[in-house]
Amino acid sequence: MEKKTEFLPAEAEKKAAISLKASSTAWPDGDPSLDLIIPGLPNDLAFLCLAFLPFSHYNRLKPTSKAWRSALSSKFLFDLRREWRRTEEFLCVFPSDPSLSTGALFDPRFLLWSLLPPMPCHPHRFDLSNFVCASAGSSLFVLGGSFFDARSYPLGVPLPSSAVFSLSLPDFSWQPRSPMLNGRAGFACATRPSADGRTCIFVAGGGSRHLELGVGGLRIGAVEWYDVEKDEWFAMDEQLPDVRAGCVGFFLGEDEFWVMGGYGDCRTVSGVFPVDDYYRDGAVLGLKRGQWRSIEPMWEEGERWRLGSIVVVEGECGEAPEIFMLEESTIFRFDKASNKWDIESPLPRKIQGDRSNGFTALDGELHVMSEMTTDLDLSRTQKGVPLFIQVYHPKKKTWKFLRTKSPVGNIDFRYTVMCSIRL
Known part of the structure; x- marks a missing residue:
């Protein structure tokens, strides 16, 4: 037979x-x-x-x-x-306002870039920043942000946006979606994985701060979630324990929505210079009970100034997801048992000076992206800015290196918005 x-x-x-x-x-x-x-x-x-x-x-x-x-x-x-399990994971990059500049989709397997069409623009609003992007199915979502409005007074005061747009990757078309119940920028956002096929996006916290303004702005603690199929937002009764903006959010499983870092109230130095008080703790929302539980401070006073870039690597074959952080030239792994950040691995190639770098997880590997200080390996005659990518495999404890060129010009990863999508 x-x-x-x-x-x-x-x-x-x-x-x-x-x-x-x-x-x-x-x-x-x-x-x-x-x-x-x-x-x-x-x-x-x-x-x-x-x-x-x-x-x-x-x-x-x-x-x-x-x-x-x-x-x-x-x-x-x-x-x-x-x-048929033929999906591939890609990185979506928005260097600045997606309605004025071109975003791009990066394929790490073939080192290929695909330019994204610009998002529909508003005739009176400009310079959108501190927005968030998330993926759901075969669509990318751009949510919120801080912008300036030519009709407002005074002109230099940024306003929080509640607008939501989705980009369908099959046909590369943008569509407006129902706006959030609260305008917000720099907030925690995550897509909830669901076995029943119902996709939801959760948002928490945020404020109105614009990237051009180092301090100031509003802070909120409101939490809401979005039903992608129904195109409808729902407010949650349980708000964040503290108002916080500039925070990061992610799901561990289907039930726990984690919010880490960010800043709350503002204090002054010498009674003159305003500075932010960054949180060393976090909070976890259990969706089954609908209650928040607090995460104790994750480092000692003076150990670090603020939380670094955070990514989550999904587990395989029932394994628990892992949380990683990039701080300067070192990758840390979060130990939930001790509630501390342990050193995972230093970068083989250190980040020089104050150069920015991007940190993301693709196909179970950690990608650290930075602009190359030299382009000996890539000809200057080619279009694009050379990028150097250091790829770390958490299970194998191995490194590999990739080189490519950005099709969207210079990328300042301090202000670039990125997210992954599986197609």
Whole structure:
């Protein structure tokens, strides 16, 4: 008896087969018999072939024909990629106001960049900063931020934004979404993973501070969540224990929404110079009970000034997620048992001076991105700014190095907004 080769578990194969049978109703232009994607193949098999191609090549393949453009821009194709476990994780980068400058999508496997279309702009609002981006399904969301309004007085006072926009990656189109109940900038935001397919985005805290202003601004402690399918926001009765802005948020599992760091009240030095009081603690919202519990201070007084850049690496095969922090040229791992940050590994290549660096997690690896101080390995005749990426694997304790060029010019990672998305 011939042995069957299993590419997927039986349950996943069954789901994929059902999806292929439904492809005739999901074909973007109606009747799939009108246009064959690949001559000689039924469209259901052609969709499956396209699902196995790297997403980074989709834009190059769309001009092949109208049928290919429609197929590669269909939501059904991306659902098929998920069911057949052909998804890839990408990094979304917004160097500044996405309505005025171009964002980009980075593929670390092929070192390829894809430019994103600009977000719809407002005729009176300008210089959006301190916004947050998050991913849900095959869409990117840009939420909140701080901006200036040409109609307001005085003109130099920033205002918090409640606006929300989503970018559909299958067809690269922006859509306005329901605004948040509270305008906020520099807030904690995270997408809740859900086994039942219901995707929600939680936000907490925030303020009105603009990046051009070092101090000042409002702080809030309000918490709300967004139902992506219903396009509706809901307020939560339980607010943050303290008002805080400039904080970071993430989920550990489906039940716990963590909020760390940030700043609260402002104090003055010598009665003249205002400075922020940064938090050394955090808070965790248990969604089942709907209550917050406090996280004790995570470092001693004077050990560090503020919380560094935070990322979460999801666990595999039922393992618990891990929390990592980049501070200057050292990566730390958070030990929940002792509530302390332990040194994980120093960077092989130190960050020189006050140069900024980006910190993100992709496919279970930690990526530290910085502009190269020299471009001996990349020709100056090529367009783009050279970037050096140090990649650390937390399980293997190994490093590797990548070099690429930014298609969006100089990137100041202190002000750049980034998030990952799986397509």
